[in-house]
Amino acid sequence: MKMTKNDYLELLGEVLRQNSVSGEERLEILEDYEELYDGYKELGMSDKEIKEKLGSPYNVFASLKGTMRYEKRITKPKEKFIAVSPFIALLIFFIFGFGYDLWHPTWLVFFLIPMSAIVFSMKEGIWSLMTALSPFIATAFFILFGYYTGVYNPTWMIFLLILVFAFLTMDEKRKYLYLALLLISSALYLWIGVTYKVYGISLLLFLPLIVLLTYYGHVEVKLIGTYRKPIGYVIIATIVVYFLGGYLYDLWDVLWLVFLIIPVVAIYIGEKGRSKYLAMTPFVSVTIFFLLGYFLDLWQFSWLAFLLIPVVAILIGDE
Amino acid sequence: MNAQFKKGVVEMCILKLVSSSDMYGLEVIEGISKEIEVNENTVYPILRRLTLAGYFNTYKEKNPSGPDRKYYRATKEGTLYLGELLHEYRAFTKKVERIIGE
Numbered sequence: 001m002k003m004t005k006n007d008y009l010e011l012l013g014e015v016l017r018q019n020s021v022s023g024e025e026r027l028e029i030l031e032d033y034e035e036l037y038d039g040y041k042e043l044g045m046s047d048k049e050i051k052e053k054l055g056s057p058y059n060v061f062a063s064l065k066g067t068m069r070y071e072k073r074i075t076k077p078k079e080k081f082i083a084v085s086p087f088i089a090l091l092i093f094f095i096f097g098f099g100y101d102l103w104h105p106t107w108l109v110f111f112l113i114p115m116s117a118i119v120f121s122m123k124e125g126i127w128s129l130m131t132a133l134s135p136f137i138a139t140a141f142f143i144l145f146g147y148y149t150g151v152y153n154p155t156w157m158i159f160l161l162i163l164v165f166a167f168l169t170m171d172e173k174r175k176y177l178y179l180a181l182l183l184i185s186s187a188l189y190l191w192i193g194v195t196y197k198v199y200g201i202s203l204l205l206f207l208p209l210i211v212l213l214t215y216y217g218h219v220e221v222k223l224i225g226t227y228r229k230p231i232g233y234v235i236i237a238t239i240v241v242y243f244l245g246g247y248l249y250d251l252w253d254v255l256w257l258v259f260l261i262i263p264v265v266a267i268y269i270g271e272k273g274r275s276k277y278l279a280m281t282p283f284v285s286v287t288i289f290f291l292l293g294y295f296l297d298l299w300q301f302s303w304l305a306f307l308l309i310p311v312v313a314i315l316i317g318d319e
Numbered sequence: 320m321n322a323q324f325k326k327g328v329v330e331m332c333i334l335k336l337v338s339s340s341d342m343y344g345l346e347v348i349e350g351i352s353k354e355i356e357v358n359e360n361t362v363y364p365i366l367r368r369l370t371l372a373g374y375f376n377t378y379k380e381k382n383p384s385g386p387d388r389k390y391y392r393a394t395k396e397g398t399l400y401l402g403e404l405l406h407e408y409r410a411f412t413k414k415v416e417r418i419i420g421e
Contacts, residue, residue: 031389032344036359038385039345055360063360067367 003051005037012057019061021068029064078120085116093303103299105147107289110306111136131165138162142256152252154193160186174216181209200247234265254294257287281312329357330365331408334393334401337375343388366391374400 003011009030016026033054040050054060089109096106118132138158146152163182167175185205192202238258245255260283267279285305292302329351336342336350348362369375374397379387393401 032363035343035386035388036345036348036363039343042384053359055358059360063364064367067364067371 004047005034005041005050008037008047008051008054008057009034012060015057015061021061025068029060033060082113082117082120085113086110089113090303097300097303103303104293105143107293107299107303108140108143111140125169127165127168131162131169134162134165135159139256143253146253153199153246154190156246156252156256157186157190178209178213181212185209203243235262238262254290257290260287278309278312281309285309325355325357326361326365328408329355329361330369331401331404333362333365334369334374334397334404337391338393338398338401341390341392343380343390347391369397373397 012033013026013030016029021029036054037050040053045053055063089112092109093103093106096109097103115133115136119129122129122132138161141158142152142155145155145158149155160182164179167178167182170178185208189199189202189205192205193199238261241258242255245251245258264280264283267276285308288305288308289302292305293299296302332351332355333347336347342350344363344366347366348357348359351357351362366375370377370391374394375391376394377389377391380390382388
């Protein structure tokens, strides 16, 4: 992507702001870099050449670290809660694991970490908040209910909750039509499934909703990232694998892991630099943790997979 | 060349250049990079550090072809500090020369 002088300075300002550099100093650095930028422009350099010469705003900040005064940052109680949430989760996990041998499904308590961060940092409305939380709520419900009742199908329908909240955040009036269609399709699917034990083919009941959403441009196979790889195909492939594996081999309770491939691929394609590997690590950790626990019953040890996250963070450094 | 050693030498060169005549940022960078391979992210932080330490003053000057330029001027402390650095550097290189010259 072409970066202009304004883009460059805007990003530099943002990097400095994120790192709590004081307002006065931020302004001073921005003025200095604007002067350098203009100086190189006068020498006939292109934006690309200037960016290469000055280095990325992240590198600029890294090189200036030792010369800056930082704003004193007040830690708010909610930030403290986010910071301690991993320890609370680990404590609960150990108490229920060692005390009651409930490593699984107590590991779900680790969802507290991203959930608390979402609750305390999101400034959007309640429906946006619920949309962000719904994947965790749905996964936790799916695993808990599935684990204690053995009924993973049609418990998977709880994931439709994500769609419900996503519809509610929409600005258009058609959202009520989508909601109604989703509720009717779900009710019919459940009724046919429970009464006639026909779950597979009755998935077609959701087709009208999919057609409608596609028609109005809400479902599309997007091409993202510089490699132009289609993330949409990955989503379709994971859904196919999940339902095939579920219906053919009754692997509902473990195959949900395939959905973690979606964010991993999205990160791999969309993120730049080595930091993308750090962003992928939580998904890899969850996969290792769950597979070792599920197949080898090593829940009391497999949590160590989560240590991969700080290890990778240290290895990658503050890029 | 060791990065820390190079930074120290570049700092001394910047002090020397600015003590000879007032200069704006890009002028310093160009002046240094004519002789030594350096980039902006080496020179600019040193300029800032020396200014914060009181070895340089800054002032703005009109630039007919763009925004105002910030000029750096060595203070009395800066000139004294340069003298110390040059003395240490010359004494040091003399010793090094004696060792590697044999």
